[in-house]
Amino acid sequence: MQATRNRLIFKSPWMNPRSVSHAEFYDPGYLVVCDGHIEELTDIDPRPRLATAEFHDLTGFAILPGFVDTHVHLPQFSYMGIGSKSLPDWLTNYTYPEEARFSDPDYAWRMSEAFFDALIANGPTRACIYCSVHDTATDIAFEVASRKGIRAFIGKTMMDRNAPPPLFETTESSIRASVSLCSRWDGAAGGRLRYVFTPRFAGTCSMDLMRETARIAQQRQAFIQSHLSENEDEVQWIRSLFPERASYTDVYGSAGMLGERTIMAHCVHLADPEVALLAATQTNIVFCPYSNRVLRSGTMPYGKLQAAGLKIALGSDVAAGPSLSMFRQMGEALNSANVKSACLSPAGALYLATLAGADVLGLAGRIGNFEPGKDADFVVVDYDRADPLSGTGHYTAPADILSRLCYNGDSNCVKAVYATGMRVSPP
Numbered sequence: 001m002q003a004t005r006n007r008l009i010f011k012s013p014w015m016n017p018r019s020v021s022h023a024e025f026y027d028p029g030y031l032v033v034c035d036g037h038i039e040e041l042t043d044i045d046p047r048p049r050l051a052t053a054e055f056h057d058l059t060g061f062a063i064l065p066g067f068v069d070t071h072v073h074l075p076q077f078s079y080m081g082i083g084s085k086s087l088p089d090w091l092t093n094y095t096y097p098e099e100a101r102f103s104d105p106d107y108a109w110r111m112s113e114a115f116f117d118a119l120i121a122n123g124p125t126r127a128c129i130y131c132s133v134h135d136t137a138t139d140i141a142f143e144v145a146s147r148k149g150i151r152a153f154i155g156k157t158m159m160d161r162n163a164p165p166p167l168f169e170t171t172e173s174s175i176r177a178s179v180s181l182c183s184r185w186d187g188a189a190g191g192r193l194r195y196v197f198t199p200r201f202a203g204t205c206s207m208d209l210m211r212e213t214a215r216i217a218q219q220r221q222a223f224i225q226s227h228l229s230e231n232e233d234e235v236q237w238i239r240s241l242f243p244e245r246a247s248y249t250d251v252y253g254s255a256g257m258l259g260e261r262t263i264m265a266h267c268v269h270l271a272d273p274e275v276a277l278l279a280a281t282q283t284n285i286v287f288c289p290y291s292n293r294v295l296r297s298g299t300m301p302y303g304k305l306q307a308a309g310l311k312i313a314l315g316s317d318v319a320a321g322p323s324l325s326m327f328r329q330m331g332e333a334l335n336s337a338n339v340k341s342a343c344l345s346p347a348g349a350l351y352l353a354t355l356a357g358a359d360v361l362g363l364a365g366r367i368g369n370f371e372p373g374k375d376a377d378f379v380v381v382d383y384d385r386a387d388p389l390s391g392t393g394h395y396t397a398p399a400d401i402l403s404r405l406c407y408n409g410d411s412n413c414v415k416a417v418y419a420t421g422m423r424v425s426p427p
């Protein structure tokens, strides 16, 4: 006997990103979900041929794919919105003291619960997350992520030099703890959870640590995440630490860290040979415009990096970025990318926050938009909250709604979040 299939139909205006320059709009559209996966998205009412499917009328709300936040720090959640100093001061005065508190498992539990509730409530159904250096706190983050239903790449930060004493680890202990976490968690919860090796950045990692991490990640086909060229003072410092290397990017290149499973956040101050090296190695880039503005790090040359063929996604970089809202990141991306010329549209910002993030994580075939067969990850959006006339004015075309969400949207616009067809927020 064939098992009964759980088929659902959601009726709503839909926004379906296809590329950095194109999104499809369905108003109304009907999304058919079967056993957690997308069966079809159509503008023809499918109920006459799918009479037994459970019908959900979400007219009045827009539906977008689940967001992908490709760069966020869990231990920094508590001071989000505080401390807009330059990067070195901010690390010393805010980041390191707070991350040291994660040596206490009770504190790590409390912060992980709060962080994941807030993250999911903002719409991400996938995220790439930094924890502190503590392996127990990282275990806790995985356990909480598993229970909340989010899909996540999570890694223990690695630092074997230039770290304050409470966060310092030896090269061997850092690698041993990371490998152990990878063995416990990579592919856990039915594949929903992945381990990502997380050498913080070249300033706090020895060449030995980076080389061995790259070798192990390659062996395990695991991802690596780190920071690259965020701030001009940082770039000078890295140059002084590695005078034998041609550039900051070349430090990672010589460590073997660059490649299609590597995710480098920021990339604000890159020379042309560095851009070419990132392109040649197919290294992924995370655009963190809100963080870059708040810490006065500079402006990532989005148009230039995109023209070079780099894969670029969007990250909140909480807490340097002061908000978990992907709408806020989309608006900041537009402001940042279009300073000199218009090279990013609202449809492009939606792409960066969804399908591009999926692509960077190697998941473009599984999530990111509403193609049949993909996971039914989506966000139900109360778009009238971003409209000064609450939907009663003349500017209510789908493109107008998307533009407003980029510039005026925030967590208040997120009505519900679904992952593989199951509602994960509100719980």
Ligand SMILES: [Zn+2]
Residues within 6 Å of the ligand: 071, 073, 227, 265, 317
């Ligand atoms: Zn960061």
